[in-house]
Amino acid sequence: MMNGKEYKESLKKLKPIIYYDGEKIEDVVEHPMTKPHVNSAAMTYELAFDPLYENLMTATSHLTGKKVNRFTHIHQSKEDLVNKVKMMRMIAQKTGTCFQRCVGLDAIGATFITTYNMDKAKGTNYHQKFLKWLEYIQENDFMVAGAMTDVKGDRSLKPSKQADPDLFTHIVEKREDGIVIKGAKAHMTGMANSHEMLILPTTNLLPGDEDYAVACAIPIDAEGVFHVFGRQTNSDRRLHGDIDTGNAEYAIVGGETLTVLDNVFVPWDRVFMCGEVEFAQDYVTRFAAYHRQNYGGCKVGNADVLIGATSLIAKYNGTSKASHIKDKLIEMTHLAETMYACSLACSYEGVKMEAGSYYVNTLLANEVKLNCTRNMYEISRLAHEIAGGFIATLPHENDLKSEVTGPYIRKYFAGDAKYPTEDRIKIARLLENMSGGTALAESMHGAGSPQAMRIMIGRESNMEQKEKLAADLVNIDISKY
Ligand SMILES: Cc1cc2nc3c(=O)[nH]c(=O)nc-3n(C[C@H](O)[C@H](O)[C@H](O)COP(=O)(O)OP(=O)(O)OC[C@H]3O[C@@H](n4cnc5c(N)ncnc54)[C@H](O)[C@@H]3O)c2cc1C
Incomplete structure (x- = not known):
C-alpha cells in the first residue's frame, strides 16, 4: 500500500494532458486548482496507515491474501459493505469534502459481478482478464476513476441515434491486438489525480448499440486521452488566499474533468465488455447501487x-x-x-x-x-x-x-x-x-x-x-x- 506522500510522488510520474483556463496543468500535486483535491484523495492513502482506522481502511484481498487499501477491495461480506460506509463517513469528517476514490471502487465492484455474469452466459473470458487487472491495481495501490457518465447529447435519443456518434463512448475499430474507442466522459471525479480509469456504459442499451457496449481500463495518460478540468463555485478564490475558499486544504467537492477519448487504443487484456448490449442495464444498476x-x-x-x-x-x-x-x-x-x-x-x-x-x-x-x-x-x-x-x-x-x-x-x-x-x-x-x-x-x-x-x-x-x-x-x- 502507498501512504499519502507516496501517492503524491506516484502522480508526479504520470504525464496526463490536463487543461485548465486555457493552459496545461503540468503538476497536479502543486497546481492551485488541483492541489487540494490531491490532498483530499491522499487521505485515503494516509489513513490506511493509522492503526486507529486499520479495520475500516484496509481489507484482505481475496485475490492475493495480502492486506490492501479498501478502495481496491472486492466486498467479501456484509461487514465489508458496512465498513465501506463507516470509512467514508470518517474520511469525510476529516476532509470536509469529496475524497474521490469511491467511484473507482464502485466501478470495480460492478465490473466484478457483470464480467462474471457475461462469461457464464456467453462463454467470454472477461472476468479473468478483469481479475488480472484488479490484482495489478491492488498490488500498486492505484487510484481508479470510475468513468460511467457519457456526455449524452440529446437525452431523448439512444446512443446510435445521436446526431454525433461520439456523444456516447463507442468502439470505432476492432483490431487483432485490441479495440480503439472514441467519445468523452463527463463529470469525472478525481480523474486528474487518478492512475487509471475504468470505463463502463452509461445507460441500458438495445440491439443496434453494440459499439456502445464497452467497458475497459485505461491509464489516465494513455495516448489520445486528454482532460479539461472543471471550474467550481469559488475555486478562483484559491488564487487570492485561504480563508475565502472555506476549506483551503481539501477544497469543496471532488475536482471533476471532461475526459476526451480521442481514438484511444485499448489492448484486449484490458477490455471487459465488447458488444454485449443485454448486460449494460444490469452493469449500470450494479454500479449505481454501490455508488x-x-x-x-x-x-x-x-x-x-x-x-x-x-x-x-x-x-x-x-x-x-x-x-x-x-x-x-x-x-x-x-x-x-x-x-x-x-x-x-x-x-x-x-x-x-x-x-x-x-x-x-x-x-x-x-x-x-x-x-x-x-x-x-x-x-x-x-x-x-x-x-x-x-x-x-x-x-x-x-x-x-x-x-x-x-x-x-x-x-x-x-x-x-x-x-x-x-x-x-x-x-x-x-x-x-x-x-x-x-x-x-x-x-x-x-x-x-x-x-x-x-x-x-x-x-x-x-x-x-x-x-x-x-x-x-x-x-x-x-x-x-
Ligand atoms: C459533482 C459530480 C461528480 C460526478 N462524478 C462522476 C464520476 O466520477 N463518474 C461518473 O461516471 N459520473 C459522475 N457524475 C455524473 C452523474 O452521474 C451525472 O451527473 C448524473 O447521472 C446525471 O447526468 P447529467 O449530469 O448528464 O444530467 P442529465 O442526464 O442531463 O439530467 C438532467 C435532468 O434531465 C432528466 N433527464 C435526463 N435524461 C432524460 C430523459 N431521457 N427523459 C427525461 N428526462 C431526462 C434527469 O432526470 C435530470 O433531471 C458526477 C456528477 C456530478 C455533478
Whole structure:
C-alpha cells in the first residue's frame, strides 16, 4: 500500500494532458486548482496507515491474501459493505469534502459481478482478464476513476441515434491486438489525480448499440486521452488566499474533468465488455447501487462538519441558546442520520452474488441517494437560516488583512465578544462553501439524478405484493383479475 506522500510522488510520474483556463496543468500535486483535491484523495492513502482506522481502511484481498487499501477491495461480506460506509463517513469528517476514490471502487465492484455474469452466459473470458487487472491495481495501490457518465447529447435519443456518434463512448475499430474507442466522459471525479480509469456504459442499451457496449481500463495518460478540468463555485478564490475558499486544504467537492477519448487504443487484456448490449442495464444498476450506498457515508461526514460549523456560528452570533436554533440543529442532525441509517441498512441487507462478492440491497441504496438529493438541501437551508446574511456579504479576505479596513471588519463583523471575529469569518466561509453551488449540485446529480432513483424504486418496490397484502385483508382474490 502507498501512504499519502507516496501517492503524491506516484502522480508526479504520470504525464496526463490536463487543461485548465486555457493552459496545461503540468503538476497536479502543486497546481492551485488541483492541489487540494490531491490532498483530499491522499487521505485515503494516509489513513490506511493509522492503526486507529486499520479495520475500516484496509481489507484482505481475496485475490492475493495480502492486506490492501479498501478502495481496491472486492466486498467479501456484509461487514465489508458496512465498513465501506463507516470509512467514508470518517474520511469525510476529516476532509470536509469529496475524497474521490469511491467511484473507482464502485466501478470495480460492478465490473466484478457483470464480467462474471457475461462469461457464464456467453462463454467470454472477461472476468479473468478483469481479475488480472484488479490484482495489478491492488498490488500498486492505484487510484481508479470510475468513468460511467457519457456526455449524452440529446437525452431523448439512444446512443446510435445521436446526431454525433461520439456523444456516447463507442468502439470505432476492432483490431487483432485490441479495440480503439472514441467519445468523452463527463463529470469525472478525481480523474486528474487518478492512475487509471475504468470505463463502463452509461445507460441500458438495445440491439443496434453494440459499439456502445464497452467497458475497459485505461491509464489516465494513455495516448489520445486528454482532460479539461472543471471550474467550481469559488475555486478562483484559491488564487487570492485561504480563508475565502472555506476549506483551503481539501477544497469543496471532488475536482471533476471532461475526459476526451480521442481514438484511444485499448489492448484486449484490458477490455471487459465488447458488444454485449443485454448486460449494460444490469452493469449500470450494479454500479449505481454501490455508488448510491456511499452517499449516507460521505455526505453525512460532510454534514457532520456543516452542522458543527452551524452550531459554532450560532455561538459566535449569541443565538445558540434560543430554542428554535437548538431545534434546527436537531433537525439537521436528524436529516443526516436518516441518510446514514439508510446506508447502513442497504449494507446489512446486502447479499452474496454468484460471482462471490457482496452486493448492497438495490432498493435501499436508491433510498439513500434520493434522501440525499433532498436532505443535503434542507440541511444547507437550515445552515443558511441560522448563520445569517453575512455569509453572503462578507468582504474579501484581503480586506480583512488590510491595515486600513481590517480593524473595521474585525470591529463590525464581531458577534459575541468572547470569540475572535476572524474565527467567525473563517467558519462562515466554510459554511458558505459547503452549502451552496457545486457542493449542492453534487448531492443532487452525483450517482444519478433523482428520477433515476425513482425509476429504480419503482422497479424494486414489488407493488403486486403490496396489492396482495391489502386484498388479502379484505378477502379479495386479485389473482382473478
Ligand atoms: C459533482 C459530480 C461528480 C460526478 N462524478 C462522476 C464520476 O466520477 N463518474 C461518473 O461516471 N459520473 C459522475 N457524475 C455524473 C452523474 O452521474 C451525472 O451527473 C448524473 O447521472 C446525471 O447526468 P447529467 O449530469 O448528464 O444530467 P442529465 O442526464 O442531463 O439530467 C438532467 C435532468 O434531465 C432528466 N433527464 C435526463 N435524461 C432524460 C430523459 N431521457 N427523459 C427525461 N428526462 C431526462 C434527469 O432526470 C435530470 O433531471 C458526477 C456528477 C456530478 C455533478
